[in-house]
Amino acid sequence: MQNYILEMKNIHKIYSVNNVTALKNATLKLEKGKVHALVGENGAGKTTLMKILYGIEKMDSGEIMLRGKDVKIDNAKTAFELGIGMVHQHFKLIDDFNIAENISLGIEKKNKYGMIEFKKIQNEISDLSCKSGLDLDPCTKVGDLSIGEKQKVEILRTLYRGAEIIILDEPTSVLTEQEIQRLFNTIKMLKNQGKTIIFISHKLEEVKKISDQITVLRNGETVFTGDTARTNIEEISRLMVGENITFEKLKCTDKKGENIFSIDELYVKDMEDQYFKVKGISLNIKAGEIVGLAGVDGNGQKELIRAITGLSKIEKGSVFLNKKNISDYSTRMRREAGMSYIPKDRVMEGSSPESNILENEISTKYFKDDVSKNGWINREKSLDLTKFLIKEYDIKTPGINIMVGMLSGGNIQKVVISRELSSEPELLIACEPTWGLDIRSQKFVYDQLEKIRNEGKSIFLISGNLDEIMYLSDRILVIFDGEIVKNFDNHDDLTKMEIGKYMMGLHIEEKPEKECDNRCTESTD
Amino acid sequence: MIGDFLHTTIAMMTPILWAALGGLFTQLGGMLNIGLEGMMLVSAFSSLYTAANTGSLLLGILVGISSSMLLAAIMGYVSLNLKANVFVVGLATNLFASGITVFLSSNLCGTKGTLYFQNAPELSEIKIPGIENIPILGDLLSGYDILDYLVFLAVIICFIIIFKTPYGFHLRSVGKNYRASVSVGISVYKQRFGSFLISGFFAGIGGAALSLPIKTFVGGMTNGRGWIALVAVILGRGNPVGVLMASIIFGAASALSNLFQATTDISPKLLLTVPFLVTLAIMIFYSVKRKKVNAQ
């Protein structure tokens, strides 16, 4: 009998909202001081299992043993009192609070009058941050941090709360190659300090690199557990997916045409209209070309896209589509001029979840002769159009009157894509088009993009997933701090490392390692 | 002259500021409390009725606070437990308050019209010894009633609660990002329900500050003050001192309208619009200043 620090046995969970079985017979056993990888496809139940461990979700049956004792974890508070900490995929941080406030939230030190001792907390945290090697100034506002730094704050928070077991939920999905390296260093350090790490991922190369043990979940079931060193990637991959779908890099076409889309010295301010987020960007895209935009989140991608699509004001510079200057056009006029847009947030921006498929499909053309006349919508025509698109794009739905919010993520994306492509655009702007989709839906999206590229359309692809960018693009632009800092031709020996260097802004200068002195320079409030 | 104006300003400001301090807490928890108007109204009636019948101001104020907090608790229960839309529940609170006060005044006092309690205890002006006799300064600082003085103290206490205590810290975190708060074990429900109760507490004092000084209750006497308090909350940007500033402006606008009534021939009805127009103007000014690029 081996000695495990944590055992989760035969965990069952059915979501009552949609009757989906998230977990059946899931089992996870952790050894102390090891990095344990939990792998599986999207929807395999990794996150659900961890939410149960962290007390955010309740299991229907099963047992959790911590250091050999049965425990019941009802909420996050119990979890961290038991020494379990979690770094969520979407960080649970408050941008308006500083690091110290975020870390101490919920467990503040009070003086005898019941007042919070922020000074004392700040000192404790800066000590801890030096000791643990997570170099952070506790007085920095979290909203000003990069993604990688926010992740550090989350890790530091689990340490401050005395976590012995730290769950990292898809920690690399938001990081650049360089940041991933740093994260791995942090993980190794934590391991050396005796912490147990659960590392959730679906990227097997990373798992191979960092983990000691591995557990594979498929459709809510544990299908494999073993030492990482003794497994091979192909086998794990088959266990994970159940079937083989592989992506091969798209071949560049030679039939590139004229410039369809160009931007000239574009300047855009942030949403609060305070400072510039896009600082003089120029680019052009030819017919039949996919141009990928790589960059760390928050470097001006959002503002650039909003300005191109007419959702934000352009401060300076111009946008041309088909040689027409469309800088002053409204969103509708830009769409009429041949622009389509697949937004990052397909549920809240790309669709109206409370509306049915028909209402979603006609949102960009309800005023056109295709579907309406003299201000009255033609029911038959719009119905025909919707039926056609459902068939053409293979949208899986129980009926045409189903609310789009009831569909699966992949099918919602199909609704979005079918609408955007059915207007036969000259230029398609695609933002994170496969984010959170399962592998089959991902394939569908890639095929669609390839198809319209081969038809001679232009595509501007914005994605945080470098694999995706490298797989699809003819050219790759790198955005950093509101500027295009590099234009790569996507040839075969281009590496992620190389692109990552520009994404991080490391091409400018190597930042010298700062000395660890995080005493607050200014007081808060 | 300046002394008079300041006194009217403070007198007009006090009920609004009390209510706005209440609204501040729900606002920090991430909700706009539309029910302030109703809470004030119920307390205006119950505090005066109790004070007149028991002869005790303190008891009156306490009953006023309790009735307002009861309304706040109902609002919290219906919106948080039964998950009703908090705006609509706020409107319901106002409608209920306007109904129940007339209903009670008709059943308890036999009239729906103006209630004047001759023998209600006086909320007397406090002369501060020492300061009272200093020329000008005495005129400016002395001679307000207890609720006027206390409200300034309340601003300081609110400041401490909000920025220095765990309760305020947690409440602010809930308002800014409740998911983050839940993930560290803070109960959004408890924080928000608590903020409703606090809101009821302060709005209750606000209502008492409306009826007790004049010993009079009329149906609908809050007359939009709860809404003006709400605007003060928005303009105050989560800070009690900001709320105080905004409330002073509204108090001054009302005092100005009073001053014109006394000194000019302009119709009093038209002058009554001044506080609302000033509030609207400030609201617009505030919005123009922080105008966002896009409409969302």
Add this chain to the structure above:
Amino acid sequence: MHRINGLIKTAITIGIALVIGIIAILLTSSEPGNSIKQFFIGPFSNTYFFGNMIAASIPLMLTGLAASLAFSASAFNLGLEGQLYFGALVGTFLAVKMSGFPAILAIVISIFASALAGGIIAGISGWLKAKWEVNELISSLLISYTLVYVVDYFLEGPFNDPEAGMAASPYMNSNFMLPKILSPSDLHAGVFIAIAVIIFFYFIYKKSTVGYEMVITGRNRKFSNYSGIPVKKVIILSMCLSGSLAGLAGIIDNLGIYGRMIRGYSTGYGWNGIAVALIARNHPLLVIPAALLFAFLESGANVASLMSDITPEVARIIQSVIFYLITAEGLVSFIGKKRREGIKT
């Protein structure tokens, strides 16, 4: 499924509200049996009460429609009361001044002027929202408070009928009055206008591109912006339409019942219109039964106060309970849970 759920919720809400109303009557009436009987049966006991009840529902149908129109575009028009009151003043003023005009022309002008006035007022809030993000809920409300004073000023001063002995305007030419139905009750031909307007807007809402824009914008503004729907225009337009319906609701009583404008004649039509819209869940046709329900509560309480000894404010308490619970998502599951627990024990 969720439509049935909604119906059950509405029924439970109304049930709870009535129970609370009955309790209030039991506590305050010396002859509760008679009071309750009068409350429920009274409005149907003769054509006079019945006609008055229907008449009372007319402005509520229009304000209810006004509110649901704005709400379905996610524009929170809380200024219905002021828009209604101001619209009524403008329409009545013109009707009084057009004394020599042919009746039909005067009526049409007066109605359109009221709608226009209400529409402009609400449109200001919509414009402020579109232009500077000024919270329309608060701006419409503050403007509404202001207008009530302004209108009162006119009724007491420049536009007062000295012979009235109260704050009221002069009478308009009696030919301008809408034809009566069920005399001697207050019911008038305005009921047909209201129903026609509701049906018209039902088609706009369901079939037109404008209706589509409003609904989609109301459900998800971000999506509308993204799709290229002119969101700002939609918000201003829906506020305008909402305000003009409120203005119409304002003039209809003056043309149908009073023949002039009396200060404070609106017994909370604006606020109750919001509740009516919520009960109808913003569906234009359902506004009709919802308005009838509110008119019934009002009339029942009035009849019971005449025939027995209750305070008519009972109606307001019942209405506010409906208001409290109508959006409560948890109501059905709450009651369901209690029942299940009850079976277990």
